[in-house]
């Protein structure tokens with residue numbers, strides 16, 4: 001579960017082609033990082049996979065099934081937003097439970113899934129708190145918890161750590177990597193941070209102006225960059 005195939009997908013906003021025809025295979029359980037400079041189309045690509053934007057042309061398959069026409073809720077994927085997307089007036093428990101409640105799950109199922117996610121994320125003692133009473137890292141974990149309870153085939157992260165301070169960012173990277181190992185689920189992670197890409201990814205996809213410049217393991221890219229852009233981007237952290 002969690003295999004995502006992009007076949008010649010394109011995206012235009014008006015006349016502007018942001019993603020020229022693009023092919024990509026994301027395998028079961030892989031941690032894939034989209035990296036590239038601001039404006040290169042990382043978020044757009046993730047939103048196309050999530051179904052939050054429609055492709056202009058091309059096909060998306062999830063676990064071998066056509067998904068191009070499916071609405072976001074039926075793709076079996078969960079997008080993790082930055083922690084400020086939490087509901088400030090609701091407890092941690094209610095924030096995490098929200099997608100299950102929307103899906104009409106019963107109380108017992110909601111309680112057991114929320115508590116399971118809280119355990120994995122070390123949030124058990126904070127379930128009755130509101131987001132405003134938590135640290136930035138804890139808030140980000142709540143946002144991840146909201147995705148976990150849906151038991152998605154893949155998690156989609158769009159720069160989830162960009163509003164955390166540097167030290168916390170390092171911690172959260174390690175936590176997300178650990179979560180990936182525990183859950184053994186596909187994760188697609190967008191960042192403009194080369195260090196984040198190099199430390200977290202099984203597979204890095206380097207983008208420039210909507211074009212994939214190279215796909216490979218961190219070691220591949222570091223040792224065998226296919227062009228100067230990749231060499232400059234991976235080789236010289238800014």
Ligand code: ADP
Pocket residue numbers: 013018036037038039040041042043044045
């Ligand atoms: P990144 O996430 O890599 O910073 P984005 O995917 O957000 O890049 O944006 C890629 C390009 O698409 C940018 O030129 C951006 O201005 C443009 N773009 C993104 N969303 C829209 C939109 N809804 N309407 C018009 N242009 C957009």
Ligand code: MG
Pocket residue numbers: 042043044
């Ligand atoms: Mg973006």
